[in-house]
Amino acid sequence: MCGRFVLFTSELLGHVGELPGVEEVHAPDGVPRPRYNIAPTMMVPVVRVQESLANVEPGRWGLLPHWKKDLDGPPLFNARGETVASKPSFRDAYKGKNGSGRCLIPMNGYYEWHEKVPHYVSRPDGKLMWVAGLWSSGLDRLSATMVTTEALEPMDWLHNRLPRFLLEEEMRPWLEGDMDEDLLQPSPKELRELFEIRPVDKPVGNVRNDYPALIG
Template sequence: MCGRFVLFTESLLAEVGNLPGVGEVHAPQGIPGPRFNIAPTQVVPAVRLREELAQVDPARWGLLPGWKKDESGPPLFNARAETVRSKPSFRAAFKAQRCLIPMNGYYEWHDDGAGKAPYYVTRGEGLLWAAGLWEEGLERLSATIVTTAATPEMEWLHDRLPRFLGEEEVRTWATGSPEEAASLLAPTGLEDFSARKADKAVGNVSNDYPALIGTFGV
């Protein structure tokens, strides 16, 4: 699963502009500033593609389907790939409202014998692009992150993993048909992730500073 993540790059719009087929990037409402402890219901950037145009908008992390009457209930911050096409909360968005959620890395908790400890997971220096869905229920933009079973490389940490997209998969997910997008509902083919212990202070959502991602490895 993915319940906390990090996005601190200062060149997000440039990174979006480098996505395959993107010729123009709009961010009419601006983009959220650097964050080191993003939690569900907080604001995240959602990237939507249409032909050569990419639009980046602030979205609530936790999907609000059009039929929802209020924000009560657990936030829908993850959508399981195995049921995303059939579950009422996600199936409409999957058909035509797919997006990208950028992140530098994410946190996962793992019990290594001494109780659960947070780890920070990343992959090199570039951004990760997670497959997402968007909705506009309750007259606001919201989004969720699609997760799959973990890859063999990462299953030691947790049995779920965000569906990170390779560069060649981005446009298929964001603008392809439902059938084409469904072909990506399997664990990511990306490898070479790294995980290091993070500061336990990340457990408190009010803490948000660079040292949370840790400096000592595993």
């Protein structure tokens, strides 16, 4: 699963402009400030792509389906790939119905706990990690969730779930609804093997802590 992540790049719009097929980027609310401890219900950048136009907008991390009447209940910040096509909370977004659809969620890294020790997962080359996401406009606000899958080696020791990270060539198929049988499977091994995992200090467990030293 993914319950905390990090996004500190100052060049997010430039990275979005380099996504496959993107020729124009709109960000009506500007570039988000660097964050080192993003938790569910906080605002995160949601990247929605239609043809050659990418929109980068802040959305609540925790999906609000069109039928949701209020903010009660646990936030839907992860969606299991095994049931995303059938579970009422996610199936409309997965199928692009009722003011919802698919998106990408960028991160520099994320935190996961193993035996009560927080670990930071990132790419040692510094490149962004892109997660398959779903968005909705329930309660007249943009919200999003991350798709997760079973974790496989060499990541499975850390947690039994893993965000569905996308290779560059998988991004357009995900957004356009192609290759779904493959895209709901764990991220390719070539991508999983790129990730670096290192233990970090326990202050990351408090969402009020948000500073660069958290990632070590």
